[in-house]
Amino acid sequence: MEDRDVLGALLRRPPRYPFGAWPWRSAAYLATGVAGGVLACAALLVLLLASLLLVGIPLLLLGGVALGGVERLRLRLVDRVPAPDPHRVPAAPGLGAWARTRAGERATWRELAYGLLLATVLWILDALVLAVTVGAPATLLAGPVLLAVDGEETKLLKTVLVTSYPAAFAGAAAGVLALLVLSYPLGLYAAGRGALARALLAPGERDGLGEVIASRARLVDAFEAERRRIERDLHDGAQHRLVALTMTLGLARLDAPPDGPLAGRLAQAQEEAGQVLAELRELIHGIHPQVLADYGLGPALADAADRTAVPVDTDLDGLPRLPAAVESAAYFTGREALANVDRHSGAARARLTGRHDGRVLVLTVEDDGRGGAGPAGGSGLTGLADRLAVLDGTLTITSPPGGPTVLRVEIPCRVSSASSSPRTASSSAKG
Numbered sequence: 091m092e093d094r095d096v097l098g099a100l101l102r103r104p105p106r107y108p109f110g111a112w113p114w115r116s117a118a119y120l121a122t123g124v125a126g127g128v129l130a131c132a133a134l135l136v137l138l139l140a141s142l143l144l145v146g147i148p149l150l151l152l153g154g155v156a157l158g159g160v161e162r163l164r165l166r167l168v169d170r171v172p173a174p175d176p177h178r179v180p181a182a183p184g185l186g187a188w189a190r191t192r193a194g195e196r197a198t199w200r201e202l203a204y205g206l207l208l209a210t211v212l213w214i215l216d217a218l219v220l221a222v223t224v225g226a227p228a229t230l231l232a233g234p235v236l237l238a239v240d241g242e243e244t245k246l247l248k249t250v251l252v253t254s255y256p257a258a259f260a261g262a263a264a265g266v267l268a269l270l271v272l273s274y275p276l277g278l279y280a281a282g283r284g285a286l287a288r289a290l291l292a293p294g295e296r297d298g299l300g301e302v303i304a305s306r307a308r309l310v311d312a313f314e315a316e317r318r319r320i321e322r323d324l325h326d327g328a329q330h331r332l333v334a335l336t337m338t339l340g341l342a343r344l345d346a347p348p349d350g351p352l353a354g355r356l357a358q359a360q361e362e363a364g365q366v367l368a369e370l371r372e373l374i375h376g377i378h379p380q381v382l383a384d385y386g387l388g389p390a391l392a393d394a395a396d397r398t399a400v401p402v403d404t405d406l407d408g409l410p411r412l413p414a415a416v417e418s419a420a421y422f423t424g425r426e427a428l429a430n431v432d433r434h435s436g437a438a439r440a441r442l443t444g445r446h447d448g449r450v451l452v453l454t455v456e457d458d459g460r461g462g463a464g465p466a467g468g469s470g471l472t473g474l475a476d477r478l479a480v481l482d483g484t485l486t487i488t489s490p491p492g493g494p495t496v497l498r499v500e501i502p503c504r505v506s507s508a509s510s511s512p513r514t515a516s517s518s519a520k521g
Contacts, residue, residue: 113273116280117224119167120216123283126164127213130157134209151202155192158201158291168284173292197293204290212283219279223272230265233258256359336364379421386410387417388444394425395442399432400457405443412451416503419481420453423474427455427497435459435495446505453499461493
């Protein structure tokens with residue numbers, strides 16, 4: 091059966107996804123969203139000024155209706171199912187009857203609300219996602235060309251100075267890898283963006299709120315499976331090849347004249363390959379740590395606590411194996427909370443506890459820092475709270491000025507069919 095949209099490409103045939111048309115369609119959808127958002131922002135300013143003369147309000151409603159029609163057509167980039175026009179046919183001919191009908195429809199006001207979102211928020215988010223998922227890898231890929239144009243040096247991502255072709259090609263290889271890996275969050279964001287547009291601009295059909303929520307839940311499961319597949323592919327493929335490359339360069343250095351320029355070039359290439367290997371290992375751990383897949387949530391959180399600069403006392407004994415989506419969401423929430431303790435809390439010590447009573451997983455992170463924390467402070471927890479909401483989970487933060495800060499995660503879930511082993515339970519506590 092042919093895939094109908096980005097979600098279908100991710101859910102039904104994930105191995106083909108990065109090499110098919112859907113990443114390009116997702117990028118085109120976001121790029122046209124940026125262009126449309128800039129135009130909508132300019133039109134909004136003009137119409138708000140015109141409203142002072144009492145002519146802007148009708149034009150604002152008319153602009154919302156026109157924008158809704160364009161956006162329903164643009165949805166075909168990420169969803170092959172056409173979005174129907176929700177407007178009624180006026181009961182009488184003429185501009186007056188049309189205007190009265192449109193002004194009395196909820197669809198018109200939803201289109202206006204979408205237009206305001208697009209002009210003020212959505213196009214900025216689209217631009218940021220494109221910059222991270224497409225712009226940054228493209229800059230790395232252009233490293234050899236930029237070095238050839240300059241002749242002496244160039245800077246990758248405006249930070250890393252490159253003066254040799256081995257380093258430039260190593261950066262280009264990292265760009266190819268980043269482009270493949272980041273095509274998945276690109277498609278995920280584009281699918282969510284399209285779901286929002288459909289919910290506002292074409293309600294009452296198959297993509298109502300219930301279907302959006304169900305598709306988000308299915309996407310979480312599929313995306314977690316894809317994260318694990320990517321981690322395995324990178325670990326078993328690209329990482330081993332980089333190790334072999336580093337060893338080959340080391341052997342070549344032994345055969346090269348020690349005082350010649352070739353030895354220096356080979357040494358630099360070997361060093362760059364080692365740095366790429368270290369970055370790849372960090373990337374693999376960030377995508378989906380192997381300890382989480384092999385041993386479960388307790389050992390994975392204990393490992394994250396060991397990596398935290400602030401000393402962390404852990405109490406994770408007895409955590410069973412839980413559904414993969416629950417373990418992943420809880421792990422990344424706990425890891426983000428520990429990262430916030432490192433970066434923002436000023437704490438001298440922290441404590442991480444986890445319990446499962448057969449029905450609910452409860453994860454708590456507490457620190458003795460300065461307090462005053464919250465999702466509005468840019469901690470990155472807002473997105474995690476949205477992810478937990480897909481699983482009917484909740485995230486609460488108690489952080490009065492002066493501390494302590496307590497983050498609590500609750501996720502309703504049953505024990506996975508692959509029950510906890512003694513190896514898992516004994517590994518889940520940190521002394």
